[in-house]
Structure formats: structure tokens, C-alpha cells
């Protein structure tokens with residue numbers, strides 16, 4: 201679908217028409233090929249301008265087509281025939297020119313962008329490379345170092361930066377199509393060869409080999425085990441070393457390998473999963489596109505600990521006025537200082553002034569009387585939260601929403617103490633709240649669709665990836681995390697070291713192993729939760745604490761560490777050793793090795809060699825197994841919602857799709873077999889028992905992940 205119109209007598213205007221982002225589907229490519237041929241044949245036409253419908257140039261190749269057989273005219277010869285055409289071609293870039301969209305623009309002889317446009321080659325984020333000539337043309341336009349940076353990161357640049365880099369010829373505040381037409385008219389008759397990027401040599405740079413080697417080392421370190429960034433460097437190196445035709449061959453070979461890879465499938469799955477997650481639906485059929493969110497202009501944040509600080513910063517950065525409350529002057533001053541500093545740092549980085557005028561710090565709940573919504577972020581204690589909730593009802597407007605940032609407490613129980621149960625929802629942020637992208641919006645059994653819609657819209661406004669989840673202990677993310685944490689410490693009991701477990705997880709793709717993450721977050725946090733949940737109490741033997749609690753296997757190792765004051769980075773000692781409290785570089789601690797050996801001796805455990813494969817199987821499959829239970833319980837709307845939670849909240853590597861996608865990729869029958877094996881070996885760990893849904897899916901022939909939901913019997917959605 202491309203519309204052909206003749207304008208100003210001598211210009212052919214070719215408009216890509218495939219909303220919402222004018223992706224280059226087979227039909228669009230066919231339309232372009234036909235339109236270009238028509239324009240080149242029409243003697244009245246002296247120049248051609250390309251643009252996109254609805255002020256969006258083009259979001260790139262149609263990613264949906266990648267999972268089927270790609271048909272229709274291929275992009276590479278299409279772009280080549282545009283570039284080779286004997287009439288000037290100008291790209292009028294409005295909105296976005298991404299991936300194949302930018303490659304199409306690079307095949308034009310000139311490019312004009314609107315000031316608000318964004319340009320980029322984000323294929324690497326989909327496990328691919330810009331294989332429509334992008335790796336060969338961009339270095340010839342902006343040079344090897346800049347092209348390497350853009351192609352290996354997939355970063356979008358503003359029109360202004362694109363102009364500075366030389367990616368576009370002109371930037372206009374007005375209509376880019378008009379400006380492109382004027383430019384087109386002005387260049388009629390000018391020689392075209394200098395504008396054909398394939399004919400140019402790459403912009404010269406000293407020591408190109410060294411630059412490529414450095415880029416390779418950087419991407420290998422930054423994205424361990426991910427194929428696409430490495431292939432991107434190899435393709436750009438080919439642009440530097442080989443003639444254009446040979447470089448294109450190399451680009452094609454590298455793309456063939458990536459295109460078929462499981463990593464590309466995982467990353468493309470993640471792309472669509474992220475977008476699907478925003479499409480929430482409640483048991484009463486209220487959903488994202490039939491429920492109006494309330495506008496939020498003023499919000500309250502209760503509690504200025506680490507979470508409250510991050511939440512306040514996120515809200516203020518999105519232009520929302522915030523009344524921030526603490527219980528005493530010292531805490532208030534402390535919180536104020538932290539929030540102000542974060543906003544100042546952020547504003548300095550962006551060259552703007554910090555929006556401090558949007559903040560009110562106070563000890564008085566009365567200042568909350570005209571807020572639209574409150575987010576409670578006090579200490580994780582049910583009684584304390586209940587007190588806050590009932591106090592809030594005394595001062596808030598009757599229609600103000602109350603949201604809780606609890607990480608796992610019962611939202612219904614909290615709502616029950618209020619005078620407005622339909623207006624209570626969970627907004628579970630992840631630490632640090634101004635950085636982490638995930639927001640679990642927890643639907644309580646009485647929450648109204650409007651309250652869910654408002655929390656989801658607010659989350660989106662402050663830049664979060666929001667997922668609605670049902671109300672159960674730990675919701676989705678932390679309910680699964682608990683079992684993953686259990687497996688990691690069981691592995692220590694059985695013979696592994698924190699270093700071995702972390703190394704296996706890091707090789708799998710996690711940026712940090714679970715024990716390093718524990719040290720970073722503070723081991724005392726979980727200790728407090730275990731105390732509050734009754735797992736630790738006065739009847740626990742301090743010398744030889746029981747390994748059996750509340751009817752199942754229990755590992756007291758983390759508690760024993762905390763008893764020694766080893767809380768992680770903040771105390772300079774945790775699972776690892778740090779140079780000083782607060783320092784970040786984790787070093788192996790011989791004391792921990794001795795501690796683990798003593799522990800095993802004390803309990804008569806004979807250590808065994810644990811392979812990386814076992815670490816991954818036990819950690820990843822336990823997550824997926826609980827994910828299946830969550831689906832059966834109706835706590836998550838689909839496997840892709842669970843995966844989005846793990847991708848954005850728990851550092852699951854994107855090239856592995858998410859725990860549910862990973863299980864589907866490994867093969868459900870393999871996952872079942874492994875879980876059965878581990879459960880046989882560890883019958884005291886009930887969570888290792890394969891879930892009913894997993895068994896059913898395997899019995900029904902392991903259908904693709906998109907069909908899992910239809911195999912759930914008697915689904916009672918809790919969201």
C-alpha cells in the first residue's frame with residue numbers, strides 16, 4: 201500500500217500507507233516498487249518524494265512477517281532501484297524513520313526531517329541487523345565510529361542529532377513533506393552520483409580495524425552471549441574493508457544466520473509481548489480500550505524511603521504535582537534531600553531546570569485533601585499500611601484513588617479498611633523506582649475498571665511498562681522469585697558456591713547473578729520478610745537451625761549470614777566481600793567457602809559437583825513451573841505478561857524471551873522431564889513438582905506459546 205500522487209506538476213509523491221507505523225509489509229513494498237517504476241517512466245515527473253501517512257515516515261520492516269515465510273518484493277533490490285533511479289528521490293521524514301524505514305531513506309538521494317522526528321536502526325534489539333543495506337550505507341554517510349555506535353545499540357537519534365551526524369540534509373520545524381518537495385524542485389538536473397551512498401567510500405577514519413576491535417570487545421562485554429551486536433560489528437567492518445557489493449554479500453550472510461536464530465525469535469517475541477501487556481482485560485470484560493482512565497494532576501506519596509523517593513521523582517518528571525509525606529522531620533528532610541538531588545542530577549544531564557516547584561514536602565496528611573491519587577510506600581507491614589489507609593480516608597476527596605506499593609501483601613485486605621474499595625489498586629514499583637521500567641498493577645477483587653485504567657495510564661505516562669496482575673501473595677514477580685531464590689540457596693547446600701551459581705546465570709545472560717543481586721539489594725530485606733511471615737521465630741535453634749519449616753525444605757543459610765551482620769554491599773560483606781561498606785566490586789570471600797563447608801558438615805550433607813546446566817535448569821524451570829501455576833490460577837492474563845514482568849523487573853535476558861518463552865523454546869516435554877527428575881531427587885521441595893498445566897500441555901502435544909491459554913481448564917481470571 202503506497203499512494204501515488206502527482207503534485208506541483210513535476211513531483212511524484214509516494215505515500216506509505218500502512219497504519220499505525222507504515223511498516224514495510226509485502227503490500228507496501230509492492231506499492232513502492234510499482235510507484236517508483238511509474239515515476240521513473242512518467243516524463244512529466246522530474247523528482248520523487250517519499251513520505252508516510254499520518255505524519256509517520258516508517259517504522260521499518262513489518263516484524264510480523266518475520267515469523268512466516270517472507271514474500272513480496274525484497275527490500276534490498278527495491279532500495280537499490282530507487283538509488284539507481286535517474287530522478288532525484290527525497291525522503292520526507294516525519295515521526296519515525298526506523299530500521300528498514302531509515303534504510304529506505306538512505307537509498308534516497310536526499311533526506312529532510314521534521315524537528316520532532318526520530319531516526320535509528322533498532323534491528324539489533326530484535327536480534328537482527330539492518331540488512332537492507334543499512335550496515336553498508338550508513339558508514340558511508342556518517343563514518344565508521346558513529347555508524348557502529350548507532351547500529352550496535354539501536355539508539356534512536358533526534359532530527360537535530362541526525363543533522364549533526366550528517367544523516368539528513370535538512371531539518372524543518374514545519375511540514376517535512378513541503379520542505380522535501382521544495383528541495384526536490386531545487387535539485388532537479390543536479391548530478392545524482394555524489395548522492396548515491398553505495399558509490400561512496402566510507403568516511404575515512406584512522407585505525408578502522410582498531411575501532412572495530414574496540415567495538416567488538418565492548419558489545420561482547422555489554423551483551424554477553426548475544427549474537428546480533430557482534431554480527432552488526434562484523435557487517436560494519438565489511439563496509440570499511442570491502443567494496444560495496446561484497447559488503448552487501450557479507451551483510452546478507454550475517455543476516456541469514458541471525459534471522460534463523462532462537463535469539464531473534466526471542467527478541468521479536470519480547471517486542472510484541474511488551475505491547476500486548478498494555479492490553480489489559482478484567483474478568484467483567486472491562487478492558488484497555490473500553491475504560492476511561494481518570495486524569496491525574498496531583499498525587500500524594502506516603503513514605504519517603506527508597507521506594508517513595510523513586511516514585512516521587514518519576515511522577516514529578518512526568519509533570520505531576522506531588523505532595524510527599526513523612527512521619528518525622530528527620531525522615532522528611534532526608535527524603536527531601538534525596539528527591540531534590542535526583543531531580544537536579546537528571547535535569548543537569550538533560551540541560552533543563554529541575555521541576556522542584558511541583559513538589560511539596562510535609563508532615564501533614566491534610567495537604568493531601570485535593571490530590572487525585574495517593575501512592576502509599578511505607579514499610580512492608582500490613583498493620584502499618586492499614587493504619588495509613590484508614591487515616592487517608594479521613595482527608596482525601598471521596599473520589600481520590602488509593603494505591604499501594606506493596607510488593608506482595610493482600611490488596612483486598614488493605615482495601616477493606618477503606619471507605620472506597622473500588623478505588624484501591626496495587627501499584628507495585630521495582631527498586632529503584634525512578635529507574636526500573638516495570639510496574640505491576642494489582643487488581644483487587646473489588647477494584648473498579650476505572651481505577652485499573654487510571655493506574656495503567658499513570659504508569660505509562662511516567663514511562664513504565666505496566667502489567668495488570670491478580671491479587672495473591674507476591675503477585676506474579678515475587679511469587680516466582682521466591683522459588684528461584686530457594687533453588688539458588690539449595691544449590692549452595694548441595695555443593696555449589698555463590699560464584700558458580702552466579703557465573704552460570706551470567707553466562708545464561710543475566711547482567712548479575714542472583715547472589716550479587718542479593719548483596720546489592722540488601723540481604724536484611726528478605727530476612728525481615730521471613731521473620732514477619734513466621735519462618736523465623738524464637739523456637740528456631742540458633743546453633744543448628746532446622747532445615748524443615750512450615751512443612752517443606754528450608755535453607756537457613758541466608759538467615760545465618762544476616763545474623764553475622766552480613767547484609768551485602770551496605771555492610772561490605774554478604775555472599776561476597778567488598779573493599780568497604782557501599783563499594784560495588786564483589787570479591788570471593790574465603791570465609792564464605794569455610795562457612796558453607798562447616799554448614800554442610802554440621803548437617804551431614806556430602807557436597808557434589810554441580811554443573812552450570814543444573815543451575816540453569818533448576819533456576820529457570822522452577823520459574824516457568826510457577827508461571828504455569830500462575831496462569832492456571834488466573835493471576836496473569838497470559839504467558840507473555842509473565843515474561844514481560846521478568847524482562848523488565850528481574851533482569852531476565854531479552855535474547856531468552858522470558859521464562860515462559862524459554863520453556864517453550866527448550867521444549868515443554870524436556871522441561872517436564874527435568875522437573876520430574878529434580879522432584880524425584882528432592883521430594884521435600886513441592887514447588888519442583890510439575891504443574892498440572894505443564895503436564896496437560898505436554899499431553900496435548902506441546903502447542904505453541906500463543907495457544908497455551910486455551911488449554912487452561914475452568915479458568916477463573918483474578919484480573
Ligand SMILES: CCCCCCCCCCCCC/C=C/C(=O)SCCNC(=O)CCNC(=O)[C@H](O)C(C)(C)COP(=O)(O)OP(=O)(O)OC[C@H]1O[C@@H](n2cnc3c(N)ncnc32)[C@H](O)[C@@H]1OP(=O)(O)O
Nearest residue numbers: 223259260261262263264298299300322331332456459475
Ligand atoms: C531464511 C533466511 C532469510 C534471511 C533474510 C530475510 C530478509 C528479510 C528482512 C530483510 C531486511 C530487513 C531489514 C530491516 C529490518 C527492520 O526494519 S526490523 C524493524 C525495525 N523497526 C523497529 O524495530 C521499530 C519497532 N517499532 C517501534 O519501536 C515503535 O513501535 C515505534 C515505531 C517507535 C512507535 O511507537 P509507539 O507509538 O509507542 O507505538 P507502539 O505501541 O510501539 O506500536 C504501535 C503498533 O505498531 C506495531 N508495530 C510497530 N512497529 C512495527 C513494525 N516494524 N512491524 C510491525 N508492527 C509494528 C506495534 O506492534 C503496535 O501494534 P499493536 O500493539 O497491535 O497496536
